[in-house]
Amino acid sequence: MIPRLTIALLILLAGDVSLFSQDPPRNPAAPAPAAERSRPASSGSLKQIIPGHYVYTSTAPGRSAFNSGVIVTSEGGVVLDALDSEAIGRGAREAISSVIKQPVRFLISSTHHDNYTRGNVAYGDVLKIGHENYRTDLLQLLTAARASAEEQTAKLPNQTFRDRLTLYFGGKEIQILYLGRAHTRGDSILFVPQDRIAYLSELFFSEQFPNMAEGYGVSWLRALDAVEALGADIFVPGHGPIPEDPRQTRPGLHRMRQIFVDARDAIQNEIARGATEDQAVAAVKLQQYEKLPTYAGQREIMVRRMYKELTGKLP
Numbered sequence: 001m002i003p004r005l006t007i008a009l010l011i012l013l014a015g016d017v018s019l020f021s022q023d024p025p026r027n028p029a030a031p032a033p034a035a036e037r038s039r040p041a042s043s044g045s046l047k048q049i050i051p052g053h054y055v056y057t058s059t060a061p062g063r064s065a066f067n068s069g070v071i072v073t074s075e076g077g078v079v080l081d082a083l084d085s086e087a088i089g090r091g092a093r094e095a096i097s098s099v100i101k102q103p104v105r106f107l108i109s110s111t112h113h114d115n116y117t118r119g120n121v122a123y124g125d126v127l128k129i130g131h132e133n134y135r136t137d138l139l140q141l142l143t144a145a146r147a148s149a150e151e152q153t154a155k156l157p158n159q160t161f162r163d164r165l166t167l168y169f170g171g172k173e174i175q176i177l178y179l180g181r182a183h184t185r186g187d188s189i190l191f192v193p194q195d196r197i198a199y200l201s202e203l204f205f206s207e208q209f210p211n212m213a214e215g216y217g218v219s220w221l222r223a224l225d226a227v228e229a230l231g232a233d234i235f236v237p238g239h240g241p242i243p244e245d246p247r248q249t250r251p252g253l254h255r256m257r258q259i260f261v262d263a264r265d266a267i268q269n270e271i272a273r274g275a276t277e278d279q280a281v282a283a284v285k286l287q288q289y290e291k292l293p294t295y296a297g298q299r300e301i302m303v304r305r306m307y308k309e310l311t312g313k314l315p
Helices: 086-100 114-123 132-144 149-155 217-228 246-272 277-283 295-310
Strands: 007-010 017-019 043-050 053-059 066-073 076-080 104-109 127-131 159-161 164-169 172-177 189-192 197-199 234-236
Touching: 043 086, 043 234, 053 086, 053 234, 066 086, 066 172, 066 189, 076 086, 076 164, 086 114, 104 114, 104 164, 114 149, 127 132, 132 149, 132 159, 217 246, 217 295, 234 246, 246 277, 246 295, 277 295
Parallel strands: 076 104, 104 127, 127 159, 197 234
Antiparallel strands: 007 164, 017 159, 043 053, 053 066, 066 076, 164 172, 172 189, 189 197
């Protein structure tokens, strides 16, 4: 059962909310599905960004760092993204319990991809929230994988929203925002106005070339502009490092935004001269970013998807 809390939920803009009636939350001590148990554990660490705000970073050999945001209030914790496995999720919860000494009350999920949702099963005793597109896409993924009803219940959000959902919880206002299609169709971010900090999940790849496998680069650029308008001083990335001075995340966010600007402008130039998609891919090299991690695997994907988006051919 979710503990009884003093929580106010304010729905702003067109922020319709849906509550899904599911079985009672899974006992967090119960075993996960076999596929989850077989995944190797990764190492992780919890780091304070500023008082009341933390990031749990999971690392594994040969893989980039994955970040999970943690907001601490007088009534408990709010976590953004459960990451790659139940083991990682449990590791994060143990770190939160030992360092912060507060229970987790909410899990907010942004990206439906496995590397950010497998850990949901470690949060069976908390209220899980995600955008309505997140739930739709995660359910499709789980159905395609023939996941059991138990696994679906353990991973899917209990509550969804459309545009905006605000938690008034433990003395903080925590805005859960949908800024449009970006890394996926259902990305959520968290913004805490009083602390001027925004947790961006996979909208922000710090010092990396962004992953565009299901991305919408033109819309992603608009979402980043909306992030900038929030008035935050600190932007917590879903991937990559956080500087010792967390306010230096702003220049890092600007550097990533510039990748999209340069790609958009170059692709628009190619479209204007009548280039096909393949010709645009051959011409738009974005070589100024070739030293960034994942450039080699993502540059062509970015150009193809943004070409389709700019020509109205991306669903």
